[in-house]
Amino acid sequence: MIIKQAKYLTSVVEKDKLLSDNVSEFAFVGRSNVGKSSLINNLTNKKNLAKTSSNPGLTKMINYFDINDGEFRFVDLPGYGYHKAGKKNEQMWAKLIEEYLLNSECLKTVFFLLDCRILPTELDKIMLKFLIQTGRNFMIIATKADKLSKSKQYLAKKQIAQTLGISEEAIILHSSQTNQGRENILSYIENTI
Numbered sequence: 001m002i003i004k005q006a007k008y009l010t011s012v013v014e015k016d017k018l019l020s021d022n023v024s025e026f027a028f029v030g031r032s033n034v035g036k037s038s039l040i041n042n043l044t045n046k047k048n049l050a051k052t053s054s055n056p057g058l059t060k061m062i063n064y065f066d067i068n069d070g071e072f073r074f075v076d077l078p079g080y081g082y083h084k085a086g087k088k089n090e091q092m093w094a095k096l097i098e099e100y101l102l103n104s105e106c107l108k109t110v111f112f113l114l115d116c117r118i119l120p121t122e123l124d125k126i127m128l129k130f131l132i133q134t135g136r137n138f139m140i141i142a143t144k145a146d147k148l149s150k151s152k153q154y155l156a157k158k159q160i161a162q163t164l165g166i167s168e169e170a171i172i173l174h175s176s177q178t179n180q181g182r183e184n185i186l187s188y189i190e191n192t193i
Contacts, residue, residue: 001190005068006044011061015099019064024072024193025106029097029127030113032079035143035176039113040065040074042176043185050076062100072193073106081123101134108192109137111185116142116156116173120163128164139172139188140164146175 012018019025028036037050049065063076077097101110110131114120120128131138142160145153153173161168174181 001186003044003067003186005066006046006049006074007066008049009064009066009073011063013061013096015096015103018062018100018104019073020105023070023106024108025064025075025104026072026109026111026189026192027075027077027100027104027107028111028113029077029101030079030143031081031115031121031123034079034113034115036076036079036113038176039111039141039143039174040076042174042179042182043074050074062096072108072189075100075104075107080127081121098130101130101136107136109139109188112138112140113143114140114160116145116153116160117147120160125164128166137192139185140166140170141172141174141181141185143174143176145173145180146177 010019028040030036037052040050041047041052044065044067050063060078062078065074065076067074077100080094080097101107112127112131114124140160142157148156157168157171157173160171172181172184174185
């Protein structure tokens with residue numbers, strides 16, 4: 001899969017504004033500051049397509065990105081587990097994520113991101129359970145792999161798999177710095193659309 005073109009499309013905060021056409025979508029979900037925007041930028045080879053920040057909780061809306069002139073879309077969902085935004089806003093974003101995951105007719109796969117340096121939290125376990133219950137296709141991507149040595153990467157992968165009760169093969173290690181895992185993800189997208 002070669003991504004030749006990628007551009008910001010729109011942002012939505014209400015269920016009835018979710019895009020509904022026949023364009024395949026790949027959504028990115030995970031805790032705040034897990035690297036969703038960095039992964040989108042890495043896959044598209046565009047540094048500033050999705051806004052990145054060292055401050056968690058930057059994504060407050062569902063952001064849509066058009067890929068290869070309508071071939072498919074990336075959907076950046078708000079991060080969860082960030083409390084400085086206030087409980088009310090956090091609940092609103094959680095509801096928005098839930099509405100999208102339950103109702104999107106275009107969604108092909110959810111890329112569920114975890115920081116490979118941190119064991120999955122209770123919120124991560126809840127998200128995984130929710131994805132399984134909804135019957136959505138998902139792929140687990142362990143981000144920030146460049147922060148660990150090769151031996152520690154594979155130990156982290158093993159620990160994540162054990163914590164979530166899944167197989168290690170279900171997890172792709174990714175680094176936006178080294179492009180590790182990038183081709184695997186792009187090949188998956190190509191085979192899915």
